Amino acid sequence: MPDKQLHIIAFHIPYPPNYGGVIDVWHKIRTLHAAGVGIHLHCFKYGGRQPAKELDKVCQKVYYYPRKTGIKQALSDKPYIVISRKSQPLLDNLLKDNYPILVEGLHSCYHISDPGLKGRTIIYRAANIEHHYYHHLYKSVRNPLLKGFFLWESIKLKKYEKQIRHASAAAAVSRADQKYLQTHYPELKPAHIPCFHANDQLNIKPGKGDYVLYHGNLGVPENDHAALFLIQKVFKYYPCPFIIAGMNPGKKLQREAGKHNHIKLIANPLQEEMDDLIRQAHVNLLVTFQATGLKLKLLNALYLGRFVMVNEPMLSGTSLHKACIVANTEAQILQELERTMPLHFGEKEQNHRKEVLDNTYDNQYSAQKVIDMLL
DSSP: OOSEEEEEEESSOOOSOOSHHHHHHHHHHHHHHHTTEEEEEEEEEOTTOOOOHHHHTTOSEEEEEEOOOSHHHHTSSSOHHHHTTOOHHHHHHHTTSOOOEEEETGGGOTTTTOGGGTTSOEEEEESSOHHHHHHHHHHHOOOHHHHHHHHHHHHHHHHHGGGGGGSSEEEESSHHHHHHHHHHOGGGOOEEOOOOOSOSSOOOOOBOOSOEEEESOTTSHHHHHHHHHHHHHTGGGSOSOEEEEESSOOHHHHHHHHTOTTEEEEESOOHHHHHHHHHHOSEEEEOOSOOOSOOHHHHHHHHHOSEEEEOGGGGTTOSOGGGSEEOOSHHHHHHHHHHHTTOOBOHHHHHHHHHHHHTTOOHHHHHHHHHHHHO
């Protein structure tokens, strides 16, 4: 058994790593395992995800707990994402030893204030400032019931966030979130530890591609909004091929993409197919109207893709401006596409990309920061 032991409380089963939050958790686990840390993983089972044998290969022990969803939890005075992860078996397992605990997100914090854990080393890992994120969701959806739920959840999350004071320390994925935590919880001495990701080295294909790619989880309102914006304000006015790829596209997005012969929508691609789409594209075009957290799809595009074009909110809290082409309005995006499509991505561009990424976003460097905090 490794000398260094660590509990990780994850909000979901982190394999397969096919959407934002679990990508960070999975690659954190595998990198810490490679660094000699024994992982005791606690995760919540829901939404059709099943126990994964791959987790057994990188963990000392994996525990699965049912997430308790439903109207009763939605009506609680505690946030739905928190109360639905209340679990006495989880607490009992944590109390069996004195190993440090890494709590992934406010989602996983229900037991953080339990008297039995007083004095334990507990690190709160913020993937977002959750009440900011839910307020953005409230503003981005049109369904009245969803708007009400997201607004109420945002209010409850802001109040509940104070529970993180029971942690020993905190870590944020973005500089902006780190600054927020430093302002509100200075006693936790918040660190900046970026998202862990699939790429341990650059894997960029030199040369040129013939299409522009937007990718993301299209079932998430902010990504659906961004994809519709690009179709209606950018793609329809530029003649090159465009591809939109991601999980669970909505019917409106499918209709809008179907109106244009040069726009192709690829629903639910396998990870290998998605990575190939990113590598073959000439430009990975990523926009968001929600400046929260660190967008993992941005890191994936930078490690795998040629030219990466973003708007300013996509870069919020990062040090990645020098690695990207920044365009904020539809006119600027069209102008930069016109300029970039004829260019060749070569060794000079690749070396510059590597220099920017290696300074902050290397997985092994981030893993050592976790170890230094916890162990």
